[in-house]
Ligand SMILES: Nc1ncnc2c1ncn2[C@@H]1O[C@H](COP(=O)(O)OP(=O)(O)OP(=O)(O)O)[C@@H](O)[C@H]1O
């Protein structure tokens with residue numbers, strides 16, 4: 001079976017001369033859930049913005065579910081692959097939550113009845129049904145994060161990408177989001193610096209470093225290699241170490 | 251924070267249940283008619299009619315008073331400027347002052363200012379029921395049905411959404427400055443700080459615009475905002491519009507032909 005996402009030798013330089021990607025090659029199979037990790041500035045966000053044609057490769061090739069990334073295919077690709085961006089305020093630009101969740105389906109020219117049904121489903125799934133008529137600025141941060149996910153869910157994409165889905169959330173909301181992510185059935189790419197979230201949602205980890213894929217490994221291998229974690233700015237064990245040291249005082 | 255103009259959209263009144271497309275179309279034309287009136291008596295009649303409309307909308311008058319105060323501070327100076335600057339015509343009453351040689355006070359100027367002022371107040375009194383009796387985004391959406399260009403409607407909707415984000419950002423930065431013990435005073439440091447403040451705000455808004463646009467593209471946006479729209483006009487909507495149009499017509503007739 002051919003992979004649902006095929007990336008080959010992808011290069012990209014920002015207009016200001018920053019080289020962000022220097023030859024990324026990666027295949028993702030349908031149904032996989034991938035954790036994409038790496039230090040700040042390693043190129044994770046830049047990479048995912050290529051997958052639905054927000055940026056076009058300067059060199060290299062991308063194929064999404066059999067469709068090469070070209071101008072003609074872009075609408076079809078955007079229907080297949082949804083991105084939930086980090087800041088929910090940028091994802092929620094409509095006057096009401098309902099409008100925002102309906103925005104994608106409306107653009108895909110679905111029938112009104114179908115749209116209403118999809119919006120209702122997405123809102124229910126994110127437990128936002130009662131807040132549908134609220135304006136996004138009247139929601140809490142956690143609710144906005146969920147609303148941002150609902151705006152993509154209503155499109156029923158084959159692939160969902162999350163850029164830091166749990167950043168700035170309190171532990172309770174974090175757990176809620178992690179639970180939702182873990183139970184989605186579509187192919188997922190989750191960018192995160194949060195090891196517990198990754199552990200809960202991603203059996204496979206892809207590590208980026210300075211614009212290339214550095215390593216691909218299982219979550220268990222990844223978590224057990226402290227050297228590796230430290231190298232990629234993800235070592236959280238020091239927090240536990242501190243606690244151990246101070247146990248005598250507790 | 252709530253958008254202020256539509257604070258009372260949940261009340262119920264004959265203005266509230268008037269289809270927003272009809273309401274906005276009719277009242278905008280009425281407002282234009284007011285601004286075109288020549289005679290003070292016609293303007294005063296309109297003013298009372300606007301008061302009546304406002305009363306019908308059940309929006310508390312205290313709410314509107316703030317807006318009227320804004321109009322007053324804007325137009326108030328006209329009462330001083332116009333009598334002093336209006337060009338003298340035959341038949342004008344003019345006051346001279348004995349010890350200030352060049353000062354002339356033309357009474358016609360006062361009446362001119364009065365006309366402008368009552369017109370402005372009347373128009374504000376119409377605008378409040380016009381936009382205050384529906385949720386603001388619904389009002390804007392109905393503009394689309396009134397053939398306002400889509401790009402304009404989009405701009406209004408986005409301003410409506412992002413003014414709050416912008417304000418929150420503004421407040422946050424202000425707080426950050428306070429925490430770091432910034433005290434404004436009349437020196438170059440204060441100026442520089444304000445300059446940086448505005449610059450940062452601008453850059454942030456620009457970055458946000460870019461990201462919002464990417465989020466829109468990701469969900470299939472192709473330049474046109476598709477707006478789902480489910481108003482159905484009833485007989486009463488037509489009736490209310492016809493009523494206001496007739497009144498508009500009679501007032502114009504009175505102003506232009508009878509007087
Ligand atoms: N709009 C832009 N213009 C110029 N350079 C950029 C732009 N966006 C990102 N970069 C640069 O490209 C590189 C990769 O950035 P990217 O945002 O993809 O990293 P990231 O892995 O998502 O980091 P983070 O974990 O901080 O989100 C960085 O060096 C960054 O400074």
Ligand SMILES: [Mg+2]
Nearest residue numbers: 044045046163
């Ligand atoms: Mg990033």
